[in-house]
Amino acid sequence: MIYIHVPFCIRKCGYCSFFSVPLDRELQDRYVSCLVKEIRQIGKTLYPETLYFGGGTPSLLEIPEFEKILSYFDLSHCKELTLEVNPATISSDYAEKLRILGFNRVSIGAQSTDAGELRWLGRIHTHEDTVNCVSMLREAGFDNISLDLIYALPGQETTSVLQSAKALCQLQPQHFSLYCLSLEDSVPLAGWQSKLPDGDTAAEMYENLCDWLTVASFSQYELSNFSLPGFESRHNSAYWNQVPYMGFGPSAAGFTGERRYKNPVSIVDWIEMVDSGSREWEHETLNNREQEYIMLRLRTTIGISFAEFSRRFGVDFQQKYSDVTAFLEKHSMLEEDVTHARLTRKGRFVADEVIQHFFIDDER
Numbered sequence: 001m002i003y004i005h006v007p008f009c010i011r012k013c014g015y016c017s018f019f020s021v022p023l024d025r026e027l028q029d030r031y032v033s034c035l036v037k038e039i040r041q042i043g044k045t046l047y048p049e050t051l052y053f054g055g056g057t058p059s060l061l062e063i064p065e066f067e068k069i070l071s072y073f074d075l076s077h078c079k080e081l082t083l084e085v086n087p088a089t090i091s092s093d094y095a096e097k098l099r100i101l102g103f104n105r106v107s108i109g110a111q112s113t114d115a116g117e118l119r120w121l122g123r124i125h126t127h128e129d130t131v132n133c134v135s136m137l138r139e140a141g142f143d144n145i146s147l148d149l150i151y152a153l154p155g156q157e158t159t160s161v162l163q164s165a166k167a168l169c170q171l172q173p174q175h176f177s178l179y180c181l182s183l184e185d186s187v188p189l190a191g192w193q194s195k196l197p198d199g200d201t202a203a204e205m206y207e208n209l210c211d212w213l214t215v216a217s218f219s220q221y222e223l224s225n226f227s228l229p230g231f232e233s234r235h236n237s238a239y240w241n242q243v244p245y246m247g248f249g250p251s252a253a254g255f256t257g258e259r260r261y262k263n264p265v266s267i268v269d270w271i272e273m274v275d276s277g278s279r280e281w282e283h284e285t286l287n288n289r290e291q292e293y294i295m296l297r298l299r300t301t302i303g304i305s306f307a308e309f310s311r312r313f314g315v316d317f318q319q320k321y322s323d324v325t326a327f328l329e330k331h332s333m334l335e336e337d338v339t340h341a342r343l344t345r346k347g348r349f350v351a352d353e354v355i356q357h358f359f360i361d362d363e364r
């Protein structure tokens with residue numbers, strides 16, 4: 001499972017806190033050379049089951065750059081090769097070449113279909129661009145397309161977000177990812193923080209979106225992710241199962257199962273790190289891994305398997321967390337059957353608060 005962070009965007013969106021810098025072809029050349037060097041430090045050829053190009057705007061990389069990067073991977077066992085795409089950045093020719101390179105999944109940052117909302121967010125694309133983008137990708141043979149949708153914008157009505165969801169559904173994607181807008185202090189739109197919808201309004205939008213996507217035949221398999229049967233993201237599902245992964249590129253992270261690293265959030269510092277060949281690893285305590293596992297699994301609709309939990313952490317989930325689960329079940333936030341514990345529908349709307357109840361220090 002490998003993630004590659006591509007840190008270039010044509011223009012920064014006002015709400016975005018992902019690491020990216022303005023497109024600069026010279027810097028992009030240096031980035032690709034350094035990326036290849038970073039990959040080679042791990043092994044001459046890597047054999048990922050899933051490979052995900054995220055960003056930033058990975059669809060700003062040119063086809064020869066992908067060819068160069070992908071030549072360091074043996075993709076014969078790769079089940080999912082995903083590219084995040086900005087709808088305004090691709091052409092038919094580019095889409096066809098992506099297919100030839102082996103990409104079999106795209107995740108499009110559609111976000112909304114409303115022109116005013118897209119402008120306010122600072123997106124460089126229009127809904128028409130999204131429509132054209134999907135059509136070009138389909139013609140090129142892509143049959144696994146995911147669309148991102150943002151909700152809870154200042155002043156947004158539930159009807160507007162549902163309109164976007166319905167219009168995007170007409171494009172017949174196989175997958176949807178929902179994002180509740182939040183504005184960190186560092187982003188250009190931070191001044192709008194106080195104008196964001198309150199928790200109840202955002203929860204109502206989320207609930208309506210969940211219902212509507214269910215009616216449109218999408219199954220929710222994680223708090224923010226919905227798919228047609230068989231189109232769940234393998235890459236993200238592996239991440240929610242705490243499978244070890246490697247991340248390459250500035251700001252990317254990796255996890256071996258016992259140790260973690262996070263690359264510098266700066267292209268210059270990342271290049272220095274790769275040139276010096278020194279990566280800083282942090283040991284992960286068993287307690288931290290256990291808490292992260294609970295947090296990740298409770299985001300999924302399958303939830304926590306008691307057998308798997310005991311195999312991984314050597315403790316009985318039901319025994320250790322009996323007080324917490326009893327409290328949450330009493331408030332209808334959590335449910336258990338013989339094999340699993342999972343959030344209820346009510347629990348999903350306040351998932352972050354519910355998950356906090358499991359954070360117990362036990363010094364392991």
Ligand code: SF4
Nearest residue numbers: 009012013016055056
């Ligand atoms: S295109 Fe994506 S990564 Fe780039 S600034 Fe906008 S939201 Fe952030």
